[in-house]
Amino acid sequence: MIPKVSIYYFIYTFKSNAKGEAPIYCKVSVNGKHKRFSTGISILPKLWDATKQKVRGKNLIAEDINSTLYLQTEHIQTIAKKLQENNPNGFSIDDLYFNLKQGIPDEQTFLKLMKERLDKMKELIGKEYAKDTYRKFKDVYNHTTNFIKYKYNMNDIPLKRLDYQFISTFQQYLLTERHQVPNSVNKTLQKVIETAKYAVKCGLLEKNPFMAYERLRVGSKSITFLTDDEIERLENYHFSQQRLEHVKDLYLFSVYSGLAYTEASLLCRKHIVKGLDGELWINMVRQKTNNSMQIPLLPPALKIIEKYSNKSQPIDKPILPMISNQRINSYLKEIAEILGINKRLTHHTARKTYASTILLNNDVPIEIVSKLLGHSSIRVTEAAYAQVMNKNISKHMKRLKQQLNDENE
Structure with a gap:
């Protein structure tokens, strides 16, 4: 016996949302017994054609919704057909509804x-x-x-x-x-x-539907970082508010270590190791790229670690008393205003300052900078710090010109 399956679409006006849109429901019946469920689509009641069970009009939205309802109908009919093939004696509305809610791979959304x-x-x-x-x-x-x-x-x-x-x-x-x-x-x-x-x-699509898409062109992005003078002003200023002094320490630590917010939050005593040179290094994995980072601890960064760390502290407990990145950035805005620094400071600009002012401006080779930052490749570093590198080229060329002038005199 082949069960009689019927599909009917209607709107629930009494479930209208704040915009006055009513949800479209589907009622599926098998031999007179039915189940109803929402299609997930809502429209203004005046746009619904109850007789034709579709949205009025030929605009894009109407065509999209009507096409979706048509696909839903096809989906239900496909399930009913498969149930009939597997159950010659018939199936119930519960069987159909269960398979409908479970879904089938080729109807993945x-x-x-x-x-x-x-x-x-x-x-x-x-x-x-x-x-x-x-x-x-x-x-x-x-x-x-x-x-x-x-x-x-x-x-x-x-x-x-x-x-x-x-x-x-x-x-x-x-x-x-x-x-x-x-x-x-x-x-x-x-x-x-x-x-x-x-x-x-996964075999859910035959081909990538977005193959023809082209990314937007992006111009070179200027990097925000502190100059030597601005770093010195920040180091020498004592804030009367403890929260600002606290954030100053967190920021300066990343200025002298290059650690991003996540790594600075995770830094523990177990990450501080003695290197082959006999000096202390940070040895940890960068969360973003999963690349290892070995960073020599510069004196200012080590001083901040010593301020907040103690030997009785578990080696796997974070050293720095971090607060949320959002609060740090909010307090850095205050700090910039107090010091007269006309730049939008965020915690991430500390990492930019480490790469630009601390490393590149002191003639550290780009391949070493890339390694210290834990970048996935040197190309990433070159693309991000092209402007700073150009300034260094200019600085070296001025030195060369001066040297040539001196030799010709």
């Missing part, structure tokens, strides 16, 4: 796939992924969720619906609605594209 990757990433924090990497991917997931809701008025989108227009419109959304700078847009969409590539590897 984009946000669902992103969420699966996000959950796996969370489980592997500290093993394969840094906490910051997880946080950034979560931000991308949230941006994608908001975009799909904004553009398509849907809670998710089927993988088979992804195309060049999706990624192109997403780019425009990030620029105009989220006010992201081009570099941030590129980083956001890079993770979106990586998810699509992952879908291809």
Whole structure:
């Protein structure tokens, strides 16, 4: 006996949201018994054609929603067909509903796939992924969720619906609605594209739908760092407020060690080792790249460690009394105003100062700077500090010109 399956779409007006949009529901029946569930789509009631069970109009949003409902119908019919093939004696509404909620691989949706990757990433924090990497991917997931809701008025989108227009419109959304700078847009969409590539590897898509997408061009970004004079002013100034004095220490430590916020937060006594030269070094792994870092401890950084560390402290307990990065950056803004430093200081500018003022300006070779920073390659260092390197070239050329002039006199 072949069960009679019917599919009906309607809107729940009494569940309207603050914008007056009502959710579209689907009612599936098998031999007169039914289950109903939300499609995740909401529209204004006046746009719904109850007779045709579709959205009125031929605009992009209407076509997208109607296409999604059509795909939903096909999905239900496919499940019913498979159930009939596997159960010649028939199946119930509970069988159909269970398989519908479980889903099948070829009907995978984009946000669902992103969420699966996000959950796996969370489980592997500290093993394969840094906490910051997880946080950034979560931000991308949230941006994608908001975009799909904004553009398509849907809670998710089927993988088979992804195309060049999706990624192109997403780019425009990030620029105009989220006010992201081009570099941030590129980083956001890079993770979106990586998810699509992952879908291809899993056999959920035949090819990457975003292959034609081209990244936004980004101009050279100026680096914010302190000069020798500004470092000296910061070192010699005593703040009456303890919180500012505390942040001053945390900032100066990274100025003289190059440690990013995450590594500075994790620094323990076990990371302080004696090198072959008999001096103390920091030996740890950079969370962002998973590259090892061996950094000789300069006297100012060692002085700060000695201020906050003691021998009775467990070797695996963080040395520096770190506070949140957000609070540090807020206090650094106050510090800059007090000292008359007309720059936007953040904790990350300490790392930039270490590379620029402490190392490059003192003629430390770029390959050593790259190693000390824990960069994935020297190209990353060269790209980030091209401006500083150009200044050094100019400085050396002036010395050479002066030397040649002296010899010709």
